[in-house]
Amino acid sequence: MKTLRIVLIVFFLLSCVFIFTRENPLTGEKVSIGQSSLLQKSSLWHTIAGWQKDMNSKLNHILKDMKQSFKLKYFLILISVSLLFGVIHAIGPGHGKMIVGAYFLKEKASPINALKLGSIIAITHSGLAILLGILFGIIVKSMKMHGRIDVQNYIGIISGAFITLLGIFYFWQKIKCKNHSLPGKKNEILLGIFSGMIPCPVSMTIILFSIYLDVFFFGFLSVLFFSVGMACTISLLGFIIIKSRHLISRISIKNKQKAQAIQRVFGIVTSLLIIIIGLNLIFTRL
Amino acid sequence: MRKFVIICFILFSMQLFSHPHVWIEYAVEVVFSEEGLQGLEIEWTFDEMFSWQIVMDYTEDQDYEISEEENKMIEKEAFAYLAEFDYFADFYLNGKKFEVKKAENFHAKCKGEFLVYHFYIPWKVPVKKETTYLKISFFDETIFCEVVPKKDGLKIKKAENISAEYSMPDRITYQLNFWMNKE
Numbered sequence: 040m041k042t043l044r045i046v047l048i049v050f051f052l053l054s055c056v057f058i059f060t061r062e063n064p065l066t067g068e069k070v071s072i073g074q075s076s077l078l079q080k081s082s083l084w085h086t087i088a089g090w091q092k093d094m095n096s097k098l099n100h101i102l103k104d105m106k107q108s109f110k111l112k113y114f115l116i117l118i119s120v121s122l123l124f125g126v127i128h129a130i131g132p133g134h135g136k137m138i139v140g141a142y143f144l145k146e147k148a149s150p151i152n153a154l155k156l157g158s159i160i161a162i163t164h165s166g167l168a169i170l171l172g173i174l175f176g177i178i179v180k181s182m183k184m185h186g187r188i189d190v191q192n193y194i195g196i197i198s199g200a201f202i203t204l205l206g207i208f209y210f211w212q213k214i215k216c217k218n219h220s221l222p223g224k225k226n227e228i229l230l231g232i233f234s235g236m237i238p239c240p241v242s243m244t245i246i247l248f249s250i251y252l253d254v255f256f257f258g259f260l261s262v263l264f265f266s267v268g269m270a271c272t273i274s275l276l277g278f279i280i281i282k283s284r285h286l287i288s289r290i291s292i293k294n295k296q297k298a299q300a301i302q303r304v305f306g307i308v309t310s311l312l313i314i315i316i317g318l319n320l321i322f323t324r325l
Numbered sequence: 326m327r328k329f330v331i332i333c334f335i336l337f338s339m340q341l342f343s344h345p346h347v348w349i350e351y352a353v354e355v356v357f358s359e360e361g362l363q364g365l366e367i368e369w370t371f372d373e374m375f376s377w378q379i380v381m382d383y384t385e386d387q388d389y390e391i392s393e394e395e396n397k398m399i400e401k402e403a404f405a406y407l408a409e410f411d412y413f414a415d416f417y418l419n420g421k422k423f424e425v426k427k428a429e430n431f432h433a434k435c436k437g438e439f440l441v442y443h444f445y446i447p448w449k450v451p452v453k454k455e456t457t458y459l460k461i462s463f464f465d466e467t468i469f470c471e472v473v474p475k476k477d478g479l480k481i482k483k484a485e486n487i488s489a490e491y492s493m494p495d496r497i498t499y500q501l502n503f504w505m506n507k508e
Contacts, residue, residue: 085496088471092348092372099373183382185402240346244374251381 087127094124098245098261106252114257121245121261125161125268128241136276137316138202138234142226143280145209145309152227153277159231161270165262167194167238172246172258191238192324198236199320205229206313213306237320241265345471348372349413351463352478355501359484361452362503365461366482367412367428369442370475376440379403379433389435400431404442410465413472415498417460418450452487452505462498473497 101117104110129136139156146152175187182190242262249258354366371379381387383399391399407413408427416423428444435441450457461479463472479499481489489503 082496085473088345088348088473091345092471095348096373099377183402184378244378247381248374248377251377 087130090127091124094120094127095241098124099248102245102249102252102254102257102261105254105257117257117261118264121264122268124241125265125270126272127268128239128265129269129272136273138230138313139273139277140280141309141312141316142230143277144284145213145306145313146226147284148277148281150278150281153281154274156227156231156277157270157272157274159228160235160273161266163232163235164237164239164269165242165266167236168242168246168262169259171238171243172250172262175243176247176250187243191240191243195237195324196321198233199317199324201229201233201236201317202320203314203317205233206310206315206317209313210307210310213303213310345468347375347470349463349470349472350475350478351472352475352480353461353499354480354482355459355461355489356482357452357484357487357489357503359452359486360449361487362448362450362457362459364445364447364449367442367444367446369472370436371440371442373438376435376438379440380435389438391433391435396431396433399433404428404431404433404444410467412444412446413463413465413470414446415460415462415464416448417458419458423448452484452503454505454507456502456504459501459503460498461501464497474499 097120098117101113101120104113105117139153139160142156143153171187171190174190175182179186242265245261245265246255246258249255249261252258348371350370352368352370354368356363356366379399380389383395383403384391385395411425412428414423414425416425425446425448428446431442431444433440433442450459462474465472474493474497479491479501481491481501483489486506487503488506489501491499491501494500
């Protein structure tokens with residue numbers, strides 16, 4: 040049981056990763072994130088990417104089927120595939136997991152907090168995808184992929200700026216040893232919104248495609264369930280980090296002074312990490 | 326504490342699992358003349374969603390038929406950028422990286438609901454009596470695109486005086502060896 044717990048913790052912590060790009064290489068500037076060919080050569084990578092490809096394709100077909108006629112079977116396939124796609128897609132780099140990781144390493148929190156933060160990220164994420172989908176699919180239809188990517192990049196820059204400011208604020212709090220200047224709830228809402236603001240091209244494409252097919256409601260449902268799936272993964276990651284942090288606190292409780300010093304260093308390092316993530320979001324898009 | 330340091334190290338230094346938003350299957354035809362290797366004919370087949378976006382953005386009737394004019398626009402706006410990414414090419418000649426300078430003869434077409442890019446990468450390597458070793462693969466280091474070979478995705482257009490053989494050392498790489506036939 041203990042081994043299983045450690046394996047699970049490592050597995051999810053591994054998925055909480057740095058990624059130094061959000062550009063579409065088919066239209067955008069080159070941003071290197073370093074050598075990833077080794078990963079891409081692995082069969083695990085291939086398997087997970089393959090699942091996502093299949094689900095992406097399935098959503099494409101099922102939305103077309105929905106246009107032809109509504110069947111309960113199609114509807115159930117649509118929401119279950121969207122949900123699963125969201126769970127798997129969020130395992131990949133990005134989607135605010137690094138911020139969630141850093142935040143819960145910094146803050147003392149409960150599993151409910153993880154669920155809240157994951158949900159806020161997912162709600163913001165799907166809400167924005169729907170708004171952008173409506174903008175690109177109905178209001179400024181003439182905008183091509185370049186334009187759409189540019190708009191997404193500007194939103195990413197704004198998100199990065201807010202995350203950086205929040206990181207600076209946390210850092211200042213930790214340096215001054217002020218732990219509760221902002222209520223935890225407010226912290227989570229702000230962090231969740233800023234992290235969720237970065238649009239995911241998958242959600243955007245689903246919305247655009249559903250508008251094109253004139254089945255917007257089903258596209259909306261698909262993105263909603265996709266986001267619920269993402270929220271599950273992000274919340275689970277947060278939950279595991281909270282548990283890991285709790286485990287560390289228990290280990291270091293023997294020496295209270297030492298434990299406090301460790302907690303403070305953690306707070307400072309993770310605040311710096313949030314600043315770095317925010318700056319990275321800005322500079323990879325400029 | 327040691328366990329936690331290890332976990333933090335992994336957490337902050339590694340990346341794992343793919344995060345693709347575009348999926349590409351590639352096929353390669355290796356073109357030889359009597360002098361040796363001349364270049365590679367490349368074919369990329371995109372997933373349905375990306376294909377649809379390109380069709381929607383660049384074709385007039387959104388009918389999966391690409392005219393010459395539309396082909397030029399796609400090349401200019403959705404292909405030329407890839408030069409900055411070396412066209413995702415990861416090619417090696419006798420263990421030394423081959424820098425892809427340009428791609429030629431681009432044309433896009435649709436096979437059903439799939440968008441297909443065709444292009445040619447010139448790569449001149451004279452044939453010798455001793456074996457020459459090539460490694461051919463594509464990957465996107467930004468992880469935005471997942472590029473994998475098609476099943477039986479490598480063909481060889483051989484010259485009579487050249488022998489060639491290939492294998493796949495991993496799931497995305499072709500190892501191709503060629504040499505001059507004994508007279």
